[in-house]
Amino acid sequence: MTSPDFLPSHVVPPRGMASWPAPDATLPSSPLDPLLPVQVIDRRGDWAQALCSNGWSAWVDGRLLLSVPREPPAAAQPAARTADPRPLLGQAEGELARYRQQVEELAAGQLDGEAFAERTRGIRLGVVVDGDAVWLYDARHERWCYCDGVSLQTYAVGSRPSSRGSGEESPPQYPPHPSAPPGEAR
Numbered sequence: 001m002t003s004p005d006f007l008p009s010h011v012v013p014p015r016g017m018a019s020w021p022a023p024d025a026t027l028p029s030s031p032l033d034p035l036l037p038v039q040v041i042d043r044r045g046d047w048a049q050a051l052c053s054n055g056w057s058a059w060v061d062g063r064l065l066l067s068v069p070r071e072p073p074a075a076a077q078p079a080a081r082t083a084d085p086r087p088l089l090g091q092a093e094g095e096l097a098r099y100r101q102q103v104e105e106l107a108a109g110q111l112d113g114e115a116f117a118e119r120t121r122g123i124r125l126g127v128v129v130d131g132d133a134v135w136l137y138d139a140r141h142e143r144w145c146y147c148d149g150v151s152l153q154t155y156a157v158g159s160r161p162s163s164r165g166s167g168e169e170s171p172p173q174y175p176p177h178p179s180a181p182p183g184e185a186r
Contacts, residue, residue, distance in 0.1 A: 006053045008037035010065035017065075019058035023047035025161065029058055040065065046161035061161040063143060063154055085147040088136045095125045095139075 016034045020027050023044050032038070038050035040062065048062025102119050105111045111119070126137025126144065134147045145152045 006051070007039060008053075008068050009040050010038050010048075010050070010067055012036040012038065012050075012060075013064050013066060017060055019050070019060050021058065023049075023059045023161070032058065032060065037068070038065070063141070063161065066153065085134070085136065085145075085149070085152045088138055088145065088152065092125055092127050092136060095123055096127075099123050099125065 012032045014034050016031050019029045019032050021029050038052055040048045041051045042049035046061060046063050047059050049057055050060050051057045102116055106116045124139035128135040132149050136145050138145055143154050145154055
């Protein structure tokens with residue numbers, strides 16, 4: 001039974017998601033159902049404590065939750081900064097240009113393999129374009145984002161949730177590669 005005070009702030013992704021009784025990835029709990037409405041009541045880094053309408057709560061990877069808007073967006077408003085794909089596209093373009101420059105210098109004999117490896121160390125880039133759909137890798141937040149040309153949403157993350165919010169503490173838990181957009185098979 002839903003509490004009259006329950007006001008969902010997010011929904012679980014279309015494929016469901018793992019949950020934990022505490023913000024500790026070594027203690028798994030029951031997974032949450034796809035598109036389940038939840039209310040985020042606490043955050044610790046990447047972790048979010050999700051309250052379900054029946055009063056049960058669990059800790060989840062908050063980066064994967066889908067926000068529920070409070071009010072419909074006004075038609076004349078630009079896309080929210082966090083949902084705007086252009087900054088991430090610009091970063092990908094810059095990183096690709098940086099990498100290409102190193103490849104050009106290597107091919108021209110201006111660099112040896114060791115110098116090439118040193119200069120390209122740290123470059124992380126991922127872009128998959130399929131018609132109007134694009135998947136972009138956000139290296140700063142270690143996540144893949146899906147974009148329909150207008151808005152950007154987190155699709156998969158490359159690490160377990162972190163108490164520090166940086167995604168640096170463990171090896172990948174989710175596939176670090178794109179696949180079908182949320183709710184769609186390819």
